Amino acid sequence: MAAPLRLASASQSRALLLEQAGIDFIQTPMDYDEEQIVASSPKNFVYQATVGKYGAGVSTFGIEEHPLLVADSVVTSQGQILRKARCLDDARNILMTQSGSVTSIITCMIYHSPRLKLIDISATDYLFAPFDPEDLERYLASGEWRGKAGGCMVEGFCKPYIRSVRGNESTAMGLNVEALKPFLEGL
Ligand SMILES: Nc1nc2c(ncn2[C@@H]2O[C@H](COP(=O)(O)OP(=O)(O)OP(=O)(O)O)[C@@H](O)[C@H]2O)c(=O)[nH]1
Numbered sequence: 001m002a003a004p005l006r007l008a009s010a011s012q013s014r015a016l017l018l019e020q021a022g023i024d025f026i027q028t029p030m031d032y033d034e035e036q037i038v039a040s041s042p043k044n045f046v047y048q049a050t051v052g053k054y055g056a057g058v059s060t061f062g063i064e065e066h067p068l069l070v071a072d073s074v075v076t077s078q079g080q081i082l083r084k085a086r087c088l089d090d091a092r093n094i095l096m097t098q099s100g101s102v103t104s105i106i107t108c109m110i111y112h113s114p115r116l117k118l119i120d121i122s123a124t125d126y127l128f129a130p131f132d133p134e135d136l137e138r139y140l141a142s143g144e145w146r147g148k149a150g151g152c153m154v155e156g157f158c159k160p161y162i163r164s165v166r167g168n169e170s171t172a173m174g175l176n177v178e179a180l181k182p183f184l185e186g187l
Pocket residue numbers: 008009010011012013014029030071072073074149152153154155172173174175
């Protein structure tokens with residue numbers, strides 16, 4: 001029986017995705033400062049952030065006792081990386097960028113065990129209908145946008161506005177478990 005993988009992440013969403021996929025894991029939060037990254041594109045940013053988390057994870061935990069899993073996600077729209085809003089006006093701007101437009105969530109993950117190293121970069125694209133102004137103001141007043149990259153969760157405010165989606169919802173939530181799981185079966 002393989003040892004449970006170590007999710008080196010503070011993310012509740014990633015833990016929930018592993019749990020729902022029936023993947024045995026332990027969770028160990030780990031600090032990594034993404035602010036130092038200088039990247040040519042959102043895809044390059046999320047890759048560098050994941051590689052940075054991977055390096056910190058290997059040096060802190062190794063891969064012998066538990067295979068290591070790290071991940072990072074970025075939210076982009078109209079070529080911009082949408083970070084966590086600094087204030088309500090910033091949240092309004094971030095959300096208005098996404099209204100009636102395509103938002104892409106790009107998630108990179110690295111899994112490394114003594115037998116296998118997997119690097120995956122996946123994206124999920126959402127075409128949103130224009131947000132109803134009153135609905136948007138109600139959402140902004142709720143403060144639920146705080147701490148969320150792009151100002152909302154795909155299963156939250158934005159959900160009723162999804163016109164089309166391409167890619168896995170798990171990728172949008174922070175971990176493409178459908179890409180990971182086949183490699184773990186039979187280990
Ligand atoms: N449920 C849900 N979670 C989301 C969504 N979009 C992003 N996230 C989560 O938001 C966080 C994105 O920030 P990251 O810096 O990648 O990860 P983190 O939460 O800081 O955790 P670390 O892995 O420890 O860095 C992750 O926890 C994602 O799982 C979404 O639409 N739904």
